[in-house]
Amino acid sequence: MKSKFQPDENGYFGQYGGAFIPELLHPNVKELADNYIQIIESEAFQTEYKALLKDYVGRPTPLYLAKRLSQKYGAHIYLKREDLNHTGAHKVNNTIGQILIAKKLGKTKIIAETGAGQHGVATATVCALMGLECTVFMGEKDIVRQAPNVARMKMLGAKVVPATSGSKTLKDATNEAIRYWIQNPATFYLIGSVVGPHPHPDMVARLQAVISEEMKWQLKEKTGKENPDTIIACVGGGSNAAGAFYHYMEDQTVELIAVEAAGLGVYSGESAATSQLGEVGIIHGSKTILMQDAYGQIQEPYSISAGLDYPGVGPLHAHLFETKRAKFMSATDNEALAAAYELTKIEGIIPALETAHALAVLPKIKFKKDQVVVINLSGRGDKDLEIFIKNLEA
């Protein structure tokens, strides 16, 4: 039987999803929709994808029992170390997969959007690896606040195009990528999260699913059981959360917690807590929950974290929210910063600002004795050092 959390033939997860695209994109999106499952499930793809994840990316990533963190919060807290992937975040799981799909479809020019720059770096990396041309769209504001990643992309041979419209962040970078795609239909849009028109959300979720696939056997080894009690992940578009939840979504005994960025406070007017502030609407070709005004104008979100600074969530997450399968929490800028400093001090791991939001809900949860919790440590904090240093001094 088909899972409740897989899209139907038109790309709907419950009432969310679909492909609301201008006619010009129809042939591209249809080509991908007609082929992606077959390609991903093929033996040739699986062999190459797995080999690259192992030898190039460094998978499986460790599942680490964070003893001092566990002690502090009174639970068994495991960290799924996506930060140890090549390029420093979970994003590369997806880009390795999509670049193989692009090659299979005969595409030679790749475009991508990026917020924190992690997806841009991961895309530029696989393009370098495969010898393909790469253009990355990035909001002007993000180019400033994630400068190390801009330098990395350029060194990897990618062209970085600033998005100067709107809030000059991830939403606008995605708009520009889609507009470029419309004008250059031969390019492959290597999207960075579980957003966009069908089949992109489902394709990216399948490629990130390796995270929970590994969690299952790693937990079994360490605890004797495949299932944790709780999984916590941050949500920008939702790809690292989708990957960490994927193989557990059907099993109601596993609690899923998605953490959004509350910026200066959920109701401060400076926030990106989409599930709390959003309503049903269409963004980037997908029907989902998004932050908008009374007339459907998309609102400009705010978060200190460029990767979470997005006014929507992927349609799968809108569905998980509406059906209450996942619990949605949020963390402010300051809570995330405090959580990042804490993890650094007591475990010796500097997390990405995005990831710090997932850690920041630990003080807000009352854990049962012996509760097994997995936090998806989606990325490392090298790119955020400037912000960390500035706030340390403040």
Add this chain to the structure above:
Amino acid sequence: MKKLNTLLAQKENLLSIYFTCGYPELADTTAVISALEKNGVDFIEVGLPYSDPLADGPTIQDSSQKALENGINLDIVFSQLMSIKQSNQTPLVLMGYLNQMLKYGEEKFCQQVVDCGIETLIIPDLPMVEFENHYQALFDKYGLTNVFLITPNTSEERIRKIDSYTKAFIYVVASSSITGAKGEISKEQIDYFIRIKAMQLKSKCIIGFGISDKPTFTTACAHAHGAIIGSAFIKHLGSHGVENIAAFIAPIKA
């Protein structure tokens, strides 16, 4: 009687102009429509400013941004359009993005559109499958007609299907592009127009995207029933104002 259909049946070389409501000033919507009518524009594409117009190039994006900053919203647009309902004889076509209609309330939106005397909608991010599954019945209920776009990459099979759904006209997107004035029409584009014409569709075809002046308008009219000018007009409006609309239209009509 459907005003636009009468026009399509009776006249060729139709000139349509796209403009953005509430631009350059909030109250300019009605003045622009009156001036376009006075200067003999055949039908008018009324653009609803949107924050994230994915199918539009920089010119229309900027005009939308400015209009939103001016304070335009759907209620104001509808009241502006209502105020000229009696005086205006030129068919209006409303162009906006699906989220605007969704958030406003689909039924309420359709009712308002009809009340303003408008029968035709262009929604660039409403694909055919969603139209079939979710909107066809709604539009039929209100007597509204949806305009589909076709592009150089649309398959013949799909064009035939679009033709069968079309009650007003088919919007032929001139090139693989977002909106924006390009200057010239290439040999490749002309081949594409010829290919569409040779299909002998039942619907009238109007060419848009990249039509900017007399030469491009004339070329488009040679291969279709008329053409739509958008960005080039918005540019003119932005720099020369509502008072000088005649200076833009007259050379094209000449």
